[in-house]
Amino acid sequence: EIVMTQSPATLSVSPGERATxxxxxxxxxxxxxxxxxxxxxxxxxxxxxxxxxRATGVPARFSGTGFGTEFTLTISSLQPEDFxxxxxxxxxxxxxxxxxxxxxxxxIK
Amino acid sequence: DVQxxxxxxxxxxxxxxxxxxxxxxxxxxxDHTMNWVRQAPGKGLEWVSSISSSGSxxxxxxxxxxxxxxxxxxANSSLYLQMNNLREExxxxxxxxxxxxxxxxxxxxxxxxxxLVTVSS
Numbered sequence: 001e002i003v004m005t006q007s008p009a010t011l012s013v014s015p016g017e018r019a020t021x022x023x024x025x026x027x028x029x030x031x032x033x034x035x036x037x038x039x040x041x042x043x044x045x046x047x048x049x050x051x052x053x054r055a056t057g058v059p060a061r062f063s064g065t066g067f068g069t070e071f072t073l074t075i076s077s078l079q080p081e082d083f084x085x086x087x088x089x090x091x092x093x094x095x096x097x098x099x100x101x102x103x104x105x106x107x108i109k
Numbered sequence: 110d111v112q113x114x115x116x117x118x119x120x121x122x123x124x125x126x127x128x129x130x131x132x133x134x135x136x137x138x139x140d141h142t143m144n145w146v147r148q149a150p151g152k153g154l155e156w157v158s159s160i161s162s163s164g165s166x167x168x169x170x171x172x173x174x175x176x177x178x179x180x181x182x183x184a185n186s187s188l189y190l191q192m193n194n195l196r197e198e199x200x201x202x203x204x205x206x207x208x209x210x211x212x213x214x215x216x217x218x219x220x221x222x223x224x225l226v227t228v229s230s
Contacts, residue, residue: 001171034216036154043204043220044146044154055218087154091215096168098156098215 002027002090006101012109013078021073021104023088028068032092035064035073038103039084047086048073075106083108111135111219113205118224125195125228131188131205131221138186139163142208142215145179145190147201148223157203158190161212195228202226 003026013019023033031051036044046055048064051071061076075082088101117129131143145157158179160167167179178191188205202225206217 032214032216036217038154043222044217045220046216046218049216049218089154089156089216094213096156096159096212096215097170098159100154100156103153 001097002029002093002099004088004090004099004101006086006088006104008104009102010105010107012107014109015078015080017078017109019075019078019082019106021075021086021106023066023071023073023101025069025071025090029090029092031067032090033064033066033071034089034091035062036087036089037082037084038087044087078106080108082106111207113207113219113221115203115205115221115224118203118226120227120229121195122230123195123197123228126191126193127195127226129190129192129203129205129224129226131190133186133188133205133207136207136219138181139183140210142210142212143181143188144206144208144215144217145177145188146204146206146217146220147199148204149198149201152201155201159208159212159215160188162210166212192226195226197228200226200228 033051035048038044052064085103144159202223204223207219208215
């Protein structure tokens with residue numbers, strides 16, 4: 001099983017500043033990695049797939065990079081609605097054994 | 110608009126069974142892999158199961174194989190999760206989530222609002 005580890009667990013950032021969230025895989029793979037945003041009481045929302053492709057309707061301030069074992073989600077200028085929990089997920093394994101990171105809580109500083 | 114609506118959650122005793130449903134609209138259901146993901150209270154996301162667009166292939170996480178059964182009805186655009194021998198640690202919100210056409214690129218691009226399953230005596 002590929003274990004996904006996100007850091008930090010909690011990130012405190014001021015609105016307008018940049019946030020950088022990390023996701024590390026226990027085994028390397030290519031770019032089959034997705035990022036999701038979840039707000040309290042809501043379902044997750046797909047932000048990024050293929051490590052770097054924004055999903056439909058996702059603002060350009062969200063960007064994803066990475067390959068192998070190290071992946072990053074960057075939010076360039078935080079808006080009030082961006083404060084949420086973010087999860088990474090690998091979908092590389094076959095047969096499917098998808099795994100999520102434990103989440104990073106992005107909070108207002 | 111793409112919509113996924115789960116139903117069937119509720120309170121069940123340990124060892125009991127429950128069947129969840131996910132009704133969908135706004136897209137061609139039969140073209141998509143479908144998935145179940147769960148989230149225990151205050152915890153992170155956990156993949157439960159995936160089913161291919163035709164229903165011919167079904168995969169489960171290790172914690173669920175042998176207890177849970179995923180199926181689909183493409184004629185009625187619906188996804189199902191039969192859960193047997195439920196344990197208290199199965200208490201969670203269960204989400205259905207849409208995948209792409211091909212399971213080898215299975216990220217989840219649309220989610221339902223979830224249905225809460227509580228396993229308790």
